[in-house]
Amino acid sequence: EVMKMIPTSALFLLWAFLALGRCWEPPVFCGTYECPVYTLKNEYEDFVERFYNATRWITADIAGTHDDDIKNGFWKVYNFMNGENKEGVTIAMTRPVVVSMLEGGENGNQTSVWIFIPPETVLPEPNDESIKHKVLPSGTFYVRVFSGQASYKDVMENRKILKEALLDAGKQFDDMSYMAAAYDAPWIFWKRHNEVLIPAVCVEAPRQL
Ligand SMILES: *[C@@H]1O[C@H](CO)[C@@H](O)[C@H](O)[C@H]1NC(C)=O
Ligand SMILES: *[C@@H]1O[C@H](CO)[C@@H](O)[C@H](O)[C@H]1NC(C)=O
Numbered sequence: 001e002v003m004k005m006i007p008t009s010a011l012f013l014l015w016a017f018l019a020l021g022r023c024w025e026p027p028v029f030c031g032t033y034e035c036p037v038y039t040l041k042n043e044y045e046d047f048v049e050r051f052y053n054a055t056r057w058i059t060a061d062i063a064g065t066h067d068d069d070i071k072n073g074f075w076k077v078y079n080f081m082n083g084e085n086k087e088g089v090t091i092a093m094t095r096p097v098v099v100s101m102l103e104g105g106e107n108g109n110q111t112s113v114w115i116f117i118p119p120e121t122v123l124p125e126p127n128d129e130s131i132k133h134k135v136l137p138s139g140t141f142y143v144r145v146f147s148g149q150a151s152y153k154d155v156m157e158n159r160k161i162l163k164e165a166l167l168d169a170g171k172q173f174d175d176m177s178y179m180a181a182a183y184d185a186p187w188i189f190w191k192r193h194n195e196v197l198i199p200a201v202c203v204e205a206p207r208q209l
Contacts, residue, residue, distance in 0.1 A: 024037050029095075029183045029193035030095050030183065031095070031183075033093065033094050033095040034092070034094045034095070034116070034118045035094060035095040035096060035116060035183075036052055036053075036055045036116055037052070037053055038050040038051060038052045038053070039051045041140065044165065044169060045165075046144065046161065046162070046165035047142050047143060047144045047162055047165050047166070048142075048143050048145075049140060049141075049142055049143075049200070050140070050141050050143055051138070051139070051140050051141075052136075052138060052139060052140075052141060053138045054135055054136065054137050054138045055116060055119075055135070055136045056116070056117045056118075056119060056121065056133065056134070056135055056136075057098070057114040057115065057116055057117060057133075057134045057135075057136060058077050058080060058081065058091075058114065058115050058117055058123075058131060058132070058133060058134075059077065059100075059112045059113065059114045059115075059131070059132050059133075059134045060073045060076040060077050060112060060113050060128075060130055060131055060132070061073075061110065061111070061112045061130065061132075062099075062111050062112060062113055063111070064109070064111060065099070065101070065111055065152045066152075067151075067152075069111070070099055070113060073099075073112065073113030074097060074113050076113075076128060076130070076131060077113055077114070077115045077131065078093075078115070080126050080127075080128065080131050081093065081115065081117075084126075084127055084128070085124035085125060085126050085127055086124055086125035086126070086127060087124035087125065088124075089124040091117060091121060091123075091124075093115075094115060094116045094117060094118065095116065095183045096116060096181035096182055096183045096195070097113065097114070097115055097181070097182050098113070098114040098115075098116075098179045098180065098181045098182075099111065099112075099113055099114075099155075099179070099180045100112050100113075100114055100177070100178075100179045101177060101178055101179070101180075102176060102177045103176045103177065104176055114134065114179075139199060139200065140199070140200035140202075141179075141197045141198065141199055141200060142162060142166055142171060142173060142197070142198045142199075142200060143162075143195050143196070143197050144158050144159075144161060144162040144165070144195065144196050145193065145194070145195050146158045146194050146195070146196070147191060147192050147193070147194065148192060148194070149192065150180060150182050150192070150194040154194070155178075155180040155194075155196055158194075158196045159178050159180075159196045159198070162196055162198060163175070163198070166198065171200065172200065172201040172202070173198045173199065173200055173201055174198060174199040174200075174201050177198070177199060178196055178197065178198050179196070179197045180194065180195070180196050180197075181194065181195040181196075181197060182194050183195075
């Protein structure tokens with residue numbers, strides 16, 4: 001009876017660790033920071049396919065994609081994490097910082113800055129009501145990695161290359177949204193790791209007639 005129980009509890013422990021993501025080795029581009037857990041599904045010549053579990057973010061909407069808009073949004077979210085909240089609590093900085101774009105909604109393009117927060121984080125109340133907590137549902141994303149300072153022009157260029165590669169590969173994707181993710185602080189000049197991510201769209205299996 002006891003012998004039987006040992007392997008079971010060992011399995012349970014292993015399962016518990018997997019569920020917590022403890023066995024997950026963060027990619028080198030996260031450095032020592034916490035970043036979202038994902039599973040690499042496929043690697044293609046010009047892009048990779050990742051599955052992300054549901055993730056939590058702190059976000060602020062911004063007016064557009066000008067440098068100043070992005071900086072404003074970043075500082076809002078950063079300051080919130082750095083103690084500008086009702087409880088005066090500090091949340092450790094993470095990776096990445098994301099600029100998310102939903103094109104052509106009811107009110108035109110909706111642009112926002114997001115910073116990742118680890119799953120177990122207890123969030124304080126923001127002082128600034130434009131700061132929001134967002135849960136991004138799990139899903140598949142197509143990702144193209146690029147280096148450099150990730151200006152808006154760089155992002156658009158890499159999004160275009162990614163879209164072309166996805167069309168060539170026959171992938172179904174959301175053509176109205178993308179995220180640009182930066183993993184390095186602005187003062188890092190060499191070997192910066194940036195990504196453009198486009199959500200995959202699941203197609204229904206063809207119905208049998
Ligand atoms: C991701 O989610 C799945 C199902 O919801 C879960 O089984 C798995 O353990 C999660 N992975 C991590 C690393 O959190
Ligand atoms: C929305 O964003 C796209 C690029 O992502 C841009 O080409 C377009 O001009 C924008 N539309 C408006 C109304 O700003």
